[in-house]
Amino acid sequence: MPQRRKGNEAVALPGAGASHIDVLPDGVLHHILGFVDAREAVRTCILARRWRHLWKSATALRLFRTNLSGVPNFMQHLLLLRGCSPFDTFHLCFLDFEGKDVPHVNLWVRHALLCKVQELILSSTYLDFPLDDLPLVSQNLRSLELNSVILENSLCDFSGCPSLEHVNITFSALPSVKKITSKSVKRLTIRRSTFNEHQGFRTRIYAPNLVSLTLDDGGYQGGELCRTPVLDIMPKLQEAFVRLSQNNADCCSHADESGNCGEVDCDSCCGIGHDNSCLWEGLSEADNLKLIAESKTFVFKRDLKQCPTFSKLKTLFLNDYWCGA
Incomplete structure (x- = not known):
């Protein structure tokens, strides 16, 4: 055993004779296990007696799969043995799924909320995953990231998550979402996602404490056009990025300089209207603003006619489209 001398006495070094990781406290090991896939974390139980139950208190639960075959059975045992042990992060990523997997995944999401999860990440790659049309309720959730999912109306009411700051x-796809609501969210990013096109309304975004907004339809290739949402006033907004692509349902390739083609039956120009501003009311309090339009966009033109005032604006970026606006 390695020793060092203190005066005339030999003193054993701490952790001598053991691997360096074994001298770490349990809390640090729980944190380390939270960075690996859940199956790998469970397999550490065979390393030594001390490791037998460490995985049950890992601070994160991560699953990365090509598909969900066999995962429900694994998760049933894992969650049963973990009990209600809290964890900070639940990250589930998969490429493909079957219809029978849908109720299982939705159940895992709800279980994670019961376990006081603070960061929830759900990512499907090839198919949009349908989430339950139920509101999220959690006092602990702070960050929510959703990729390739189908969101219904109730789930977009985040008022039951008073600590949620990042979405x-x-x-x-948000095919029937009438309103996205949160008084706590400070950063909202919606990229390459579709709001309703064929419904008789525009999605309203109500987030009065927002400081950062990214709204980028980015030429979504999902087969449906994106209908521009309505932004409520955001008095604390510091920075905003808005891009409407040529695939936006409010863009008309035949529009004149006014942004309107003059055809009364044109769905892009005269489809779903709104009595007040769609975008400018919400963006008018921004400090830094970046606007990109890739074609003549009716909602931009109509909003400008209301002569909005940007009293706090410090920096403004516009693409070439605005030169003729």
Whole structure:
């Protein structure tokens, strides 16, 4: 055993004779196990007697799969043995799924909320995953990231999550969502996602404490056009990025300089209207603003006619489209 001398006495070094990781306290090992896939974390139980139950208190639960074959059975045992042990992060990523997997995944999401999860990440790659049309309720959830999912109306009411500050939605469909609501969210990102096109309303975004907004339809290739949402006033907004692509349902390739083609039956120009501003009311309090339009966009033109005032604006970026606006 390695020793060091203190005066005339030999003193054993701490952790001598053991691997370096074994001298770490349990709390640190729980944190380390939270960075690996759940199956690998469970397999550490065979390393030594001390490791037999460490995985049950890992601070994160991560699953990365090509498909969900066999995962429900694994998760049933894992969650049963973990009990209600809290964890900070639940990250589930898969490429493909079957219809029978849907209720299982939705159940895992609800279980994670019961376990006081603070960061929830759900990512499907090839198919949009249908989430239950139920509101999220959690006093602990702080960050929500959803990729390639289908969101219904009730789930987009985040008022039951008073600690939620960050929401990131990408490559997703919001076919019947009338309102996205949160008084706590400070950063909202919606990229390459489709709002309703054929419904008789526009999705309203109500987030009065928002400081950062990214709204980027980015040429979504999901087969449906994106209908521009309505932004409520955001008095604390510091920075905003808005891009409407040529695939946006409010863009008309035949529009004139006014942004309207003059055809009364044109769905892009005269489809779903709104009495007040769609975008400018919500963006008018921004400090830094970036606007990109890839074609003549009716909602931009109509909003400008209301002569909005940007009293706090410090920096403004516009693409070439605005030169003729």
